[in-house]
Amino acid sequence: MPGNxxxxxxxxxxxYVLESGNIRAVDDVSFAxxxxxxxxxxxxxGCGKSTLxxxxxxxxxxxxxxxxxxxxxxxNNLVGLTxxxxxxxxxxxxxxxxxxxxxxxxxxxxxGAQFKDAMQAHGKHTKQEIYDRSAEVLRMVGIDPxxxxxxxxQLSGGMRQRSMIAMAMLFTPDLIIMxxxxxxxxxxxxxxxxxxxxxxxxxxxxxxxxxxxxxxxxSHFSDRLMVMYAGQVYEIGDTGEIFAQPRHPYTKxxxxxxxxVRGPKVPLKGIxxxxxxxxxxxxxxxxQPRCPVAFEACxxxxxxxxxxxxSAGSSGQARCLRVKDGYR
Amino acid sequence: xxxDALHRGGAGGSGxxxxxEPALLKVDQLTRHFKIGNALSRRTLHAVDDVSFTxxxxxxxxxxxxxxxxxxxxxxxxxxxYEPTSGTIAFGGRDLRTYKSRKDRLAYSGEVPMVFQDxxxxxxxxxxxxxxILRSLKLHRPDLSAQQRRxxxxxxxxxxxxxxxxxxxFPYELSGGQRQRVGFAQALAMRPKLILADEPVSMLDVSIxxxxxxxxxxxxxxxxxxxxxxxxxxxxxxxxxxxLIVLYAGHIAEAGPIExxxxxxxxxxxxxxxxxxxxxxxxxxxxxxxxxxxxxVDPEPGCRFRWRCPLAIETCARVxxxxxxxxxxxxxxxHVAATGAEVKAFTS
Numbered sequence: 001m002p003g004n005x006x007x008x009x010x011x012x013x014x015x016y017v018l019e020s021g022n023i024r025a026v027d028d029v030s031f032a033x034x035x036x037x038x039x040x041x042x043x044x045x046g047c048g049k050s051t052l053x054x055x056x057x058x059x060x061x062x063x064x065x066x067x068x069x070x071x072x073x074x075x076n077n078l079v080g081l082t083x084x085x086x087x088x089x090x091x092x093x094x095x096x097x098x099x100x101x102x103x104x105x106x107x108x109x110x111x112g113a114q115f116k117d118a119m120q121a122h123g124k125h126t127k128q129e130i131y132d133r134s135a136e137v138l139r140m141v142g143i144d145p146x147x148x149x150x151x152x153x154q155l156s157g158g159m160r161q162r163s164m165i166a167m168a169m170l171f172t173p174d175l176i177i178m179x180x181x182x183x184x185x186x187x188x189x190x191x192x193x194x195x196x197x198x199x200x201x202x203x204x205x206x207x208x209x210x211x212x213x214x215x216x217x218x219s220h221f222s223d224r225l226m227v228m229y230a231g232q233v234y235e236i237g238d239t240g241e242i243f244a245q246p247r248h249p250y251t252k253x254x255x256x257x258x259x260x261v262r263g264p265k266v267p268l269k270g271i272x273x274x275x276x277x278x279x280x281x282x283x284x285x286x287x288q289p290r291c292p293v294a295f296e297a298c299x300x301x302x303x304x305x306x307x308x309x310x311s312a313g314s315s316g317q318a319r320c321l322r323v324k325d326g327y328r
Numbered sequence: 329x330x331x332d333a334l335h336r337g338g339a340g341g342s343g344x345x346x347x348x349e350p351a352l353l354k355v356d357q358l359t360r361h362f363k364i365g366n367a368l369s370r371r372t373l374h375a376v377d378d379v380s381f382t383x384x385x386x387x388x389x390x391x392x393x394x395x396x397x398x399x400x401x402x403x404x405x406x407x408x409x410y411e412p413t414s415g416t417i418a419f420g421g422r423d424l425r426t427y428k429s430r431k432d433r434l435a436y437s438g439e440v441p442m443v444f445q446d447x448x449x450x451x452x453x454x455x456x457x458x459x460x461i462l463r464s465l466k467l468h469r470p471d472l473s474a475q476q477r478r479x480x481x482x483x484x485x486x487x488x489x490x491x492x493x494x495x496x497x498f499p500y501e502l503s504g505g506q507r508q509r510v511g512f513a514q515a516l517a518m519r520p521k522l523i524l525a526d527e528p529v530s531m532l533d534v535s536i537x538x539x540x541x542x543x544x545x546x547x548x549x550x551x552x553x554x555x556x557x558x559x560x561x562x563x564x565x566x567x568x569x570x571x572l573i574v575l576y577a578g579h580i581a582e583a584g585p586i587e588x589x590x591x592x593x594x595x596x597x598x599x600x601x602x603x604x605x606x607x608x609x610x611x612x613x614x615x616x617x618x619x620x621x622x623x624x625v626d627p628e629p630g631c632r633f634r635w636r637c638p639l640a641i642e643t644c645a646r647v648x649x650x651x652x653x654x655x656x657x658x659x660x661x662x663h664v665a666a667t668g669a670e671v672k673a674f675t676s
Contacts, residue, residue, distance in 0.1 A: 045533055158618060158620065185619065186395055186619055188394070188604045188619035189620075190606075191606070191619070192619050214606070219606065220608075253535065254535065257535050257537065258534065259567035261590060262610065268538045268567070269539075270538030271536075272539075274503045275535075
């Protein structure tokens, strides 16, 4: 849906440039995000999901660098822009919520002072404007504005994470990128935060890229789901469809790796082995050594993303030879 | 395989909060407070208050609760890192306070070892993996010769599913899952009776977790080890544990055979926890609770969940509810549930 897409990532690759040789952490990733869409990116540690986020936000630091592809945001390719050129986009149109609010917030500055910093870095504002807006965004996430005077340690984990989200909304951006924002929270706080993110999104219409390792967390909240493995997209499609019928054996295995609190208790096996070392990738499909349904060709042919034959109009794709052959 | 035994769940010989006598571990009215603040404002943080429970032979007991519920404090008191403020702990019928000499203490920590949450921080990075396990064997089982220690380490590695050749690797060469298996091997080498496992899988990738949970079940079924499994993840607790203890703000909210508790939770907090567990197969439940942390600094009497509880009655603000057994082995600390009324604070 060109025209409506707010973000278009095309053929994006990120290399870690090391003395021992380059390691490709993100390999030829493409996806588009519509205005107001919620995309969840799921994968295990080391699959490249965080590196991809940093590449989209143009926050990569050496030794990581974009080695190919484009990130088109609001019509401009961000790859190769200088920090100064990016300032007009960052935080105003695209903001970021990090995994650990305790580490992302400055412990010796009050919440209000940090909001003020962010606003002053991206434009000229009067004191009153800054206060009004800061109080407003805090109210949006359900925190009393008196906490503008509070320091991060005085807030609970959930409040800190919500104030991070408030900070990300200071300029009503078009896109908020979230890197596991709920992973440090208890289940109840986690659920409350997810519901709040979704509600804010519906009210203010921003798009979200939400990275997590916990698939079940996003099942009710994301529109589309992208599963990454060893730097590549392994499956992408409508969240509901993937949960109902995962096409890639890896997606299926991930879904089955969670014990349930309800229903009959079934013995689970998890996924044998470990994710591959990116410096020594297996031949053919990268998941093949751990795959329960791999066959000969999997060790020889590196699969591409093939369209799945889902319901009409579905844009699902999976990187599996079995999907290509229509074999299940 | 171990997985058959998983179905044993709470229905096995261990059902109820009073497992067959004598209990391996008996914790009675355990309380642990911490002094906080300075000379001008002295305050007391009630991390654990009046907690009693038992762990039987060959039993996995899950201690579940959110951060600040006191679950790690209990583990540390049991590992003798903290002294209890009051209350008694008996291990194998013997009061923990009588373990005084160095020999006694070593014997206790060999029988009740701990497996830590972070496998990246709990193994010394500058030594081979064998270093830690051989050293603890030397300390805790001095009767073994060097050769026997090596054999014992190799045996423990095999039980936890690691190749004994891994003993000569350095920690950085191992994945997170393998390191956590090393943690269990170290505990196992001491021929323990009870392993204190503090969030042993929470730092691992989802695809690896199940393997570790299956290992815990195997240790119970094949090695006869009991495990106190400390976790915030109810689903994983259900997968391996026989009994569940739900902690809230330092108090036990509910305890019992795990299937009984999860299929018919009687405490509003247990119901809230269950309703918040993400479940792709069920429709989304409406939750208005924000998940704010409990108040445990100089708490007043009364139920500590009352501020979040939609069913709180006047008694809840005055009297601290005590655990009472509402079904065989299934105890709940709730004034409303104790009246026999059906508690339905949160639906899942």
